[in-house]
Amino acid sequence: MGTSRTPNRALRGLLTQTGWTEDQLARRVNALAAESGLVLRLDRRSVAHWLAGRRPRPPVPGLIAEALARGLGHTVTLDDIGLDPRPPAPGGRGPAGGHGHTDPERRRLQAPDPATALTHLARTDDHPQGGPDDVYSLAALTVPTFEQATSGQPGAVPAPRTPPAPRLPAGAGPVVAAEQMAGVFSDLDTSYGGGHSRKALSTYLAYQVMPHLRARIGPALRRRLLSATNQLVYLCGFMCFDNQQHALAQRYYRVALDLATENNDPAAYAVTLRAMSVQARALGHYQHALALAETAAATSRAVAPVRQAFLYGQVAVATAATGARADALSALSTAERRLDQTTSRTAPGLDDTTPPGHYHAAPMGHYHPAALAHQQAAVRALLGDHDGAAAALTTSLRLRPPAERRSRAITTARLAELQLQRGHLEQATRTWHSFLDDLPHLTSARATAALNCLRSKLQPHATHVTVKALLTRAATL
Structure with a gap:
């Protein structure tokens, strides 16, 4: 001090x-x-x-x-x-730079372009400076619709172009590499958790992607590069969320919104809003979560049915968190219908062209019947139907692709909690053993929180022979 x-x-x-x-x-x-x-x-x-x-x-x-x-x-x-901490500006009129007195709208309009913001963020994300941007902010959850963001209406996030830079050598190599790396990092996150390779991803963004994003390339290649960068930034935000680094996640999500705006990509914009809604609900900000989910769904008319299902499923969960039973069930029904409309209902990716049964870890979210069942469970639990929630989680685990280890672990832990809540101690103990099977492979603060929950909830039953064995195993992890 x-x-x-x-x-x-x-x-x-x-x-x-x-x-x-x-x-x-x-x-x-x-x-x-x-x-x-x-x-x-x-x-x-x-x-x-x-x-x-x-x-x-x-x-x-x-x-x-x-x-x-x-x-x-x-x-x-x-x-x-x-x-x-900044020195006063000349004339004693507040801190130099003026940010201490600017309202949120002016600060947003003065914000750097996405490439500049991302370069700074990716290079400094482990070095908080104590400013407002290093804190999870409710004010930052107030975002424009996609139409406002792309039309310059009041409240829109600006999407300035990066300044001219030397032209890259001809060819799409850097763009193709970024597209492929989005899939690589998505697979790593899905199988090993957000804490496993986030630093590698932020380094890749800062030192490999950003120089190409600043360079002058043809418009078609630039759109592809913006799309790949958007996926990587979104994924970095989700990795932070999974590792419970919420302020950092929020900053990455805001950059992802700006990239989607610049690239005129409503699907990426909507999926990012959905992720922000998931985060807000996890932190207990239910009305903000609902507003974000509804804004995302309002954008979904321009996207494929499977993405619409992805978005409406979150509307259902966010609505259920506010206690609006009828509206939650209506949104859930919409998600179910939209998923039924897809031509590859069993495919775990968000691409309607993915061949049935072929796993594709889509960088901007995976949606398939297992994910829908997980949302059904969340809605039912929030509305007080714990038996229905447990049944839906069981279905989700049965349908979950083997590679989705992190999601399987968190779903399994949640199922065990519900089983214990319903009085099925031995069943919950067996389920928690399945959770512990996956845990050693994961670097995920959410998974660690689930482990701590296991220990806390089972402590009153510590003398039970099967619980004692489980707690002994958990103590080694």
């Missing part, structure tokens, strides 16, 4: 506006840190130090600003809380 002893009246004033105690602010900052994959143990004494004039180390200032923004219902900047 810094050594300044000037009381922070700005922070004190905002804390008074929320009506929170110092302990309440500390707990909210700790919770936000967990959203970003961090572990903090702040308490009222920490807040007292801030109020007395000490400056917390990054990324705590950004977490404080986000916590107060959520409590007050409007944007709060680092300058607003008296913790902007």
Whole structure:
């Protein structure tokens, strides 16, 4: 922390506006840190130090600003809380660069083009600076529709072109390589989890893809390169989500939206919105999750039926999380009908041309009957039908392609939890053993969280002979 002893009246004033105690602010900052994959143990004494004039180390200032923004219902900047580390601009009118006083819309309009933003993000994603962009932000969940983004209507995300650069040697080699690498990284993520190769992917984006994205190439090749880059960026965001690095995931998703906008790709835009909805629901932001899912579905008229099913399935889950039973079941029925319309219903990819039975780990999401059954289970569980949820998870596991190890593990763990909740201890124990079969192969914070859940839920039954054996095995992992 810094050594300044000037009381922070700005922070004190905002804390008074929320009506929170110092302990309440500390707990909210700790919770936000967990959203970003961090572990903090702040308490009222920490807040007292801030109020007395000490400056917390990054990324705590950004977490404080986000916590107060959520409590007050409007944007709060680092300058607003008296913790902007940048020097004042000439004339004493706020921090140099002006970001401390700009509203979200102006900040978005001043944002760099996707290539510049991605280069910075991919090269610095393990080095948070403590600013607002290093925190999972609810304000960043307010996004335009695809039509707004591509037409320049108010609220649209701009899609500036990259500046001219030297022309690459003739040929599509770099583009084909990026397309193939999207499939390679997707397969790795599916089989080994998001933490396995995310750093390799971010490095590949920064040092292999970005130079080509900045270069002058023909329009047809550029569209292909933008599409492949979009897939890689989306996948990097999902890997971060799987590893519970939520602030970083959100930043990658926002770049993916900008790439889809520049490439005039409504399908990629909609699938990215869906991913943001999944993340928001996982973090408990149910209304934001529903708004994102509905915006994604509104874009789906321009995409194939299998993608429509993919999007409407998330609408169903997000709606069920808000308790709207009839609307959730209606959206789920739409997803089921759309999947039935596909010509390759048994194919796990999102490409209607994939031959039946041939596995294709689509970089921007896999949707097939196993995925639909998983969504059916989520909807039923959220609506209180735990028997139906367990049956749907069983179906999902039966239909799940063998290569989808991470999804199988998380689904298996969830099934065991439901079985235990329904009072079937021995059955749950057997199911959890299946989960442990997959776990050693995975580098996934979601899978680790499922392991911790296993230990917690079975601790009251630790003397049971089969549970004891399971806990002993889990302790070795």
